[in-house]
Amino acid sequence: MERETELMLFFNIFACMSTGIKKGLVIKSTGSRYKVSDCEGNIIECVIKGKFRVKGIRTTSPVAVGDYVSFEMSGETGTGIITGIDERKNYIIRKASKLSKEAQIIAANIDQLILLATVTQPETHPEFIDRVLVTAEAYRIPAKIVFNKTDIYSADHHLTKDYLLSVYRKVGYDAYSVSLFNDDDIEILAELVKERVTLLAGNSGVGKSSLINKIEPSFNIKVEDISDYHRLGKHTTTFAEMYALSGGGYIIDTPGIKGFGLIDMDKEEIYHFFPEIFRASGKCRYYNCLHINEPGCEVKKQLDEGKIEEFRYRSYLKIFEDNNSKYR
Ligand SMILES: Nc1nc2c(ncn2[C@@H]2O[C@H](COP(=O)(O)OP(=O)(O)OP(=O)(O)O)[C@@H](O)[C@H]2O)c(=O)[nH]1
Ligand SMILES: [Mg+2]
Ligand SMILES: [Zn+2]
Numbered sequence: 001m002e003r004e005t006e007l008m009l010f011f012n013i014f015a016c017m018s019t020g021i022k023k024g025l026v027i028k029s030t031g032s033r034y035k036v037s038d039c040e041g042n043i044i045e046c047v048i049k050g051k052f053r054v055k056g057i058r059t060t061s062p063v064a065v066g067d068y069v070s071f072e073m074s075g076e077t078g079t080g081i082i083t084g085i086d087e088r089k090n091y092i093i094r095k096a097s098k099l100s101k102e103a104q105i106i107a108a109n110i111d112q113l114i115l116l117a118t119v120t121q122p123e124t125h126p127e128f129i130d131r132v133l134v135t136a137e138a139y140r141i142p143a144k145i146v147f148n149k150t151d152i153y154s155a156d157h158h159l160t161k162d163y164l165l166s167v168y169r170k171v172g173y174d175a176y177s178v179s180l181f182n183d184d185d186i187e188i189l190a191e192l193v194k195e196r197v198t199l200l201a202g203n204s205g206v207g208k209s210s211l212i213n214k215i216e217p218s219f220n221i222k223v224e225d226i227s228d229y230h231r232l233g234k235h236t237t238t239f240a241e242m243y244a245l246s247g248g249g250y251i252i253d254t255p256g257i258k259g260f261g262l263i264d265m266d267k268e269e270i271y272h273f274f275p276e277i278f279r280a281s282g283k284c285r286y287y288n289c290l291h292i293n294e295p296g297c298e299v300k301k302q303l304d305e306g307k308i309e310e311f312r313y314r315s316y317l318k319i320f321e322d323n324n325s326k327y328r
Helices: 003-017 126-138 155-171 183-193 208-215 267-273 275-281 298-304 310-321
Strands: 022-029 033-038 043-048 068-073 080-085 091-095 103-108 112-117 143-147 174-177 197-201 241-244 250-253
Touching (some): 033 080, 043 068, 126 143, 155 174, 183 208, 267 275, 267 310, 275 310
Parallel strands (some): 112 143, 197 250
Antiparallel strands (some): 022 033, 022 068, 091 103
């Protein structure tokens, strides 16, 4: 387990032994009610008392899955009342909707993000992958990419998957391809998530819940019917849930993350979150080059030479032009 997570657990177990205020880990949030796991493994329904603020952002709900919280038991109802949130190691947010100023914290205290993608059923667009990766980079959460459903890929789908694997590996990401119907692949996945807090991201229908079920069959999480998953507008108001793994660690299942990449970023900062563009930028003629049309731009040069992949650069431009980004 990562050092910081370990320290946090130790601290919380210690805090648990004192009387009065209890400590726990938020494993589910439905906006106003929370499920909190205490140090003895009891699950307590909790509500929030008072106002909590997260510096700099307006959130729909101040407490997120993965948060360590303090709570007191309320005598009458048997529910807990959350009175404080421990400082977060990190968190990841999305906007509640495209026009909204409010943000939703998807999860907090994450060791890694695993982006589950599929070349078919459904097709994950590379731009979506890039937006998730940019978001993870912006929050300094290490990201890995896993292409799923290889059992149903045609020869062309395999070519596409191999191409994407090579692009993302070259950029520096760990990237894998699996089928959830292959036992060896399940072992690889189980190893990837062991003793870590993993946020599982990806389009609706790529197999996030199925993956957790395969690693821990006892969870029996509801899996979408194959004919249902592509319906638009689903899942927009559902929340993340955290599952404790028997081998240590947690997986956070996130239903339908649509708004990924819609967070506000400074425009001149976006290229920092494309590692290969950031690497090239050191050789640009101008220190404030944004790699659009500037003379002596190393990024454009490497793009022409095929060293930077065209679709990655296009994703950069798309995010750059996105109205939601601030230009200061
Ligand atoms: N052929 C094949 N089907 C898979 C694989 N993994 C998952 N599926 C199927 O894909 C469908 C969707 O799986 P889910 O686990 O519900 O997908 P999800 O990512 O949790 O979707 P949301 O909860 O809507 O975000 C189900 O019918 C699964 O059985 C795989 O490796 N191969
Ligand atoms: Mg699911
Ligand atoms: Zn440049």
